């Protein structure tokens with residue numbers, strides 16, 4: 001009876017019996033993986049609670065503070081909580097940091113000076129950083145301030161070209177930026193351990209070089225963070241993992257006290273630094289979101305592995321594959337046709353709690369060289385810890401999808417994407433039936 005009841009509610013959501021059964025069968029096979037994710041979440045949940053207790057988080061931390069924000073206790077305590085969780089000397093966690101790109105641009109601009117060189121030893125950085133750095137000419141880029149950039153491309157296998165990195169380090173190298181998540185590339189996302197090896201290699205040769213990690217999509221995926229393996233700064237967005245779906249805006253930088261101080265002076269003003277920047281009532285959502293983040297990330301990971309297994313069984317290429325270890329929450333599925341990408345994304349949208357009745361279409365988004373389709377029925381605009389997917393309409397016709405505030409919602413989204421592809425005639429129902 002129980003499974004009939006659950007199946008019938010899925011039926012009301014438009015999921016056929018066959019698709020539901022494939023979902024059940026796939027989930028059954030993933031028990032051990034899920035258990036592993038649950039254990040990581042348990043550890044990280046304790047880590048966050050411990051940090052909140054240690055820093056004496058109180059109800060007064062949630063008070064509304066306006067104006068200059070002097071003595072904003074909620075803000076200052078939250079920064080200590082972040083520093084405790086990331087095991088760093090300090091942190092800057094602010095609604096005035098508008099997004100992940102802003103946090104990264106801030107960390108770079110605050111700690112580089114004219115004549116310095118920035119090095120990326122992990123190939124091309126995330127798209128939006130190209131304009132920050134000035135790889136693509138842009139107003140206000142680091143290049144305009146006389147900061148040069150050097151890049152070492154990855155080896156065939158997606159890992160680090162150590163001899164070339166050694167050769168690229170020079171007397172002007174001031175900061176090394178390492179992106180943990182693959183973003184929209186096909187290289188692997190890096191484990192914290194691998195990042196630690198890279199940092200150790202750099203520090204052996206140049207102990208004074210600042211090592212920064214773009215931690216977007218990686219927080220709480222493992223029990224350690226890049227700051228535990230030598231990163232001087234870790235940087236991320238609060239509308240991704242650490243905001244737990246509740247933070248309505250924000251970014252964070254955690255790291256060495258002198259570097260964070262530079263960031264604070266750059267964010268507000270020389271002389272003012274961390275002392276100003278009122279929290280305007282967002283503190284409860286920042287704290288509560290951080291508290292929930294380990295379990296939210298766990299649900300998103302289950303969704304990613306579930307999707308990898310569903311689509312792998314159906315013969316599609318998935319990155320990471322269904323059995324690989326996970327280092328971020330992003331899942332790429334290569335569908336091979338524009339129709340596939342569109343039907344997939346429309347299925348994700350149709351499963352959303354918000355704007356489910358809207359049908360996304362590909363459009364010419366600024367900054368992209370092809371049309372892109374995006375599915376997001378989110379409580380917070382553009383939040384990608386919430387279930388979301390996007391696909392550039394160009395070969396190899398892959399979709400990148402991530403998030404899900406709960407595992408159940410991620411599961412529905414993935415089943416709905418498959419159902420939609422069947423309904424659109426992109427996948428034959430007989431392909432699903434073969435697997436039952």
Ligand SMILES: *Cc1c(COP(=O)(O)O)cnc(C)c1O
Nearest residue numbers: 099100101126181183214216237
């Ligand atoms: C999302 C992301 C960014 C940029 O964050 P936004 O909040 O979109 O500006 C940077 N780096 C990586 C790896 C990301 O995933």
